[in-house]
Amino acid sequence: MSKKIIVTGSQGYIGTLLVQLLCDVGYNVIGIDSGLYRGQDCGACSDAANSLTIDIRDLEPQHLEGAFAVCHLAALSNDPLGNIDPALTMDINCQGSLHVARIAKAAGVQRFLFSSSCSTYGAAGDEYLDEYATLNPITAYGVSKVNSEKGIRELADESFCPVYLRNATAYGFSPRLRLDLVVNDFVSAAFLNKRIFIKSDGTPWRPLVHVRDICAAFQAMLEADRSLIFNRAFNIGSTAENYRVSELAEIVRHAVPDCEVIYDPAGGPDKRCYRVCCDLVRDVVPNFQPQWTVAQGVAELLEGFMVSGLSSSDLELQRFHRLPVLRQRLQSGVFDSQLRPTVTHFQTSSSGWQT
Secondary structure: OOOEEEEEOOOOOOHHHHHHHHHHOOOEEEEEEOOOOOOOOOOOOOOOOOEEEOOHHHOOHHHOOOOOEEEEOOOOOOHHHHHHOHHHHHHHHHHHHHHHHHHHHHOOOOEEEEEEEHHHHOEEEEEEEOOOOOOOOOOHHHHHHHHHHHHHHOOOEOOEEEEEEEEOEEEOOOOOOOOOOHHHHHHHHHHHHOEEEEOOOOOOEEEEEEHHHHHHHHHHHHHOOHHHHOOEEEEEOOOOOEEEHHHHHHHHHHHOOOOEEEEOOOOOOOOOEEEEOOHHHHHHOOOOOOOOOHHHHHHHHHHHHHHHOOOHHHHHOOOOOHHHHHHHHHHHOOEOOOOOEOOOEEOOOOOOOOO
């Protein structure tokens, strides 16, 4: 019988692809998601066949019983939202994550894969940072990830193996698209408007990783020897894939004929500046080998936008930007002020859950 894997945030930008990957390789996958971004699709989007619509803060141990592992992706992953309401970001991202980890341990889950972020390094400059570097988050989102790692670390023991995947900045096409990520933003602007607008001076460093490589890292951590990954953090990406924002813009410009790059005259250095070394994960978990470069991802995005029919109205309405969607969900009353769904229900499932 295949191992049961829980994926929280299963309907998000990464989650939809991770669920697909794990199902394809034979795992019994159960998706958990509040439905915050349901319907924000760019092309065909197939959610997990077995899924539970509920806020992670309301989960109970019985929801996770029988699972070998939890891949915990669910979070408010948006710096502007964190700046507007840092308390809500902390409640969902940190307290919610600690809650899921505790009930996972209580339910007998053996492995807990936490989707962290290289934004934990914050303002760091030009030096390459490995997993032992000082954490210096400068956003509520980054702080929430640091605090979550710290709290989850205390739960580790002989029966409960947490792992912290510090993902570099994601990019790439997903059916539950995000255009508030730097590469995706640049490519969509170039594709539709032939114009990339940079709000900073272009000097900040960003480590980049394709969304499918993030998914591959989760699979590798599920299958890695426990002793090698127990209670450890790993930078997820490739050391060679660190770029200045200006370099990313030039990669996109060269891929889109007649595209121009424009800098905001008032733009200055972005405090979010860091380069990361990803050699540890390559050495410890050799089954994980990133397959994508930014240039390949740009080509994939352009093809995806063409096939899915991405339009100027999608950009104008900010359909694939997280903060405007969250505001719309709140205004519609589908979610309350704490971003809990106003109607919690179980979706169709083979595991006995009922609507």
